[in-house]
Amino acid sequence: MSYSTFNRKKFDSLQEPMFFGENVNVARYDQQKHPIFEKLIEKQLSFFWRPEEVDLSNDRKDFLKLEEHEQHIFLSNLKYQTLLDSVQGRSPNVALLPIVSLPELETWIETWSFSETIHSRSYTHIIRNIVNDPTKVFDDIIVNEEIAKRAVSVSKYYDDLIELVNLYNTLGLGTHHVPERGEVVVTMKTLKKALYLTVASVNVLEAIRFYVSFACSFAFAERTLMEGNAKIIKLIARDEALHLNGTQHMMNLMMSGRDDPEMAVIAQECQQDVINIFVEAAQQERDWAQYLFKDGSMIGLNAQILGQYVEYITNVRMQAIGLEPQFPTKNNPIPWINAWLVSDNVQVAPQEAEISSYLVGQIDNDLDGADFDDFDL
Amino acid sequence: MTTLISDTEHQDRTVHRVLLGKKQVLVTEDEPLLPQLERSGILVEYQCREGYCSACTIKLLWGKVDYPIEPLAWVNSGYVLACCAIVKSDIEIALL
Ligand code: FES
Numbered sequence: 169m170s171y172s173t174f175n176r177k178k179f180d181s182l183q184e185p186m187f188f189g190e191n192v193n194v195a196r197y198d199q200q201k202h203p204i205f206e207k208l209i210e211k212q213l214s215f216f217w218r219p220e221e222v223d224l225s226n227d228r229k230d231f232l233k234l235e236e237h238e239q240h241i242f243l244s245n246l247k248y249q250t251l252l253d254s255v256q257g258r259s260p261n262v263a264l265l266p267i268v269s270l271p272e273l274e275t276w277i278e279t280w281s282f283s284e285t286i287h288s289r290s291y292t293h294i295i296r297n298i299v300n301d302p303t304k305v306f307d308d309i310i311v312n313e314e315i316a317k318r319a320v321s322v323s324k325y326y327d328d329l330i331e332l333v334n335l336y337n338t339l340g341l342g343t344h345h346v347p348e349r350g351e352v353v354v355t356m357k358t359l360k361k362a363l364y365l366t367v368a369s370v371n372v373l374e375a376i377r378f379y380v381s382f383a384c385s386f387a388f389a390e391r392t393l394m395e396g397n398a399k400i401i402k403l404i405a406r407d408e409a410l411h412l413n414g415t416q417h418m419m420n421l422m423m424s425g426r427d428d429p430e431m432a433v434i435a436q437e438c439q440q441d442v443i444n445i446f447v448e449a450a451q452q453e454r455d456w457a458q459y460l461f462k463d464g465s466m467i468g469l470n471a472q473i474l475g476q477y478v479e480y481i482t483n484v485r486m487q488a489i490g491l492e493p494q495f496p497t498k499n500n501p502i503p504w505i506n507a508w509l510v511s512d513n514v515q516v517a518p519q520e521a522e523i524s525s526y527l528v529g530q531i532d533n534d535l536d537g538a539d540f541d542d543f544d545l
Numbered sequence: 546m547t548t549l550i551s552d553t554e555h556q557d558r559t560v561h562r563v564l565l566g567k568k569q570v571l572v573t574e575d576e577p578l579l580p581q582l583e584r585s586g587i588l589v590e591y592q593c594r595e596g597y598c599s600a601c602t603i604k605l606l607w608g609k610v611d612y613p614i615e616p617l618a619w620v621n622s623g624y625v626l627a628c629c630a631i632v633k634s635d636i637e638i639a640l641l
């Protein structure tokens with residue numbers, strides 16, 4: 169079968185599975201097989217924000233005052249996040265749109281991926297504001313070995329799925345000879361397995377891979393340093409929690425067999441692979457913490473505490489999709505991070521309230537206490 | 546045992562027991578489980594506090610909870626989203 173941008177067949181999309189059914193034709197949302205994806209679209213739209221709303225002029229001054237090893241921590245995290253959002257800004261579209269079969273899920277994928285492009289744009293905004301030559305920072309992402317290792321892990325399942333789907337769409341099911349790859353078996357089973365592992369790997373990306381970086385950003389902000397950056401990270405974290413919700417729903421729906429009975433069998437067969445994907449990612453994140461702190465720690469954080477946090481959060485994420493926690497860490501070693509991650513802006517200080525779900529003007533960092541004298545709280 | 550108590554404003558309020566290991570916390574139906582646990586000194590993981598991130602998922606060993614608004618997060622049976630669940634009977638919970 170080959171992909172059609174407007175499938176001319178008449179069929180009931182409420183009877184289609186999430187993936188590998190009919191190509192979507194009419195983008196309609198009056199009826200939904202899985203209403204959760206429509207709700208996620210609405211929520212994501214209500215979260216819309218623009219990086220330029222956050223003023224970073226104080227961050228520039230702060231950055232110059234940081235010690236060299238702290239600058240290393242800060243810039244390395246930005247580079248890693250840039251990698252992750254580069255992948256996420258395109259891959260859900262490229263890998264999943266050709267095989268999705270529900271209009272609400274198709275639009276969720278596009279909305280999700282679009283929000284990742286805002287994250288990427290925010291890194292340019294941050295880097296442009298704190299260093300004189302952004303090129304140096306961006307160019308290092310491709311050559312930095314620590315980042316390259318992670319690039320392989322976050323893209324390989326996507327790439328496998330894309331390759332299989334390309335073969336399926338051009339040559340159909342069967343065993344195909346691919347130059348430099350040999351025989352590739354394309355069956356519904358191998359396609360669905362590649363899909364399941366891709367969703368599992370993206371779930372882990374959204375669930376775990378940002379959190380070392382988030383913790384460092386908030387640890388700087390706890391010392392009232394790089395606070396504009398922390399505001400941006402808060403907005404990104406809020407989006408990522410929603411993306412995670414989306415992948416958790418896909419995983420849980422697949423595992424339950426409620427969407428596609430064959431997917432439940434595949435999920436069962438792949439359970440150990442999924443556990444391994446979690447454990448491998450946790451290990452990589454712990455290694456990343458070691459790399460960040462190789463020349464020195466920062467106040468309130470070190471590689472060991474961050475490693476425990478990675479294990480803890482991995483346990484939490486595994487439980488959310490019905491898997492047994494794999495690490496002994498039962499408590500959050502940095503509970504203060506949750507107050508930063510919380511997205512509710514009603515409960516925070518008036519200055520913070522300017523980060524909101526709707527468009528606001530540029531946030532002015534130079535307001536001092538006197539500016540709030542007129543406020544009745 | 547779930548009890549009815551009359552508070553100072555002469556309102557009848559239903560109070561339920563929440564068992565967590567050897568600890569016991571009394572909660573009302575006036576607000577979700579999470580803030581009531583926090584006030585009694587029990588740290589529960591959270592992030593969004595509005596039902597979409599699933600970070601506050603805890604085990605529900607027995608008892609009844611209810612969601613005034615259906616949360617966006619997926620909740621498996623035997624689990625409860627602490628940030629938006631209203632306790633409806635005596636319950637026993639377990640953290641990670
Ligand atoms: S804190 Fe996010 S779902 Fe409860």
Ligand SMILES: [Fe+2]
Pocket residue numbers: 253256283284287404408
């Ligand atoms: Fe992102």
Ligand SMILES: [Fe+2]
Pocket residue numbers: 256284374407408411
């Ligand atoms: Fe994301």
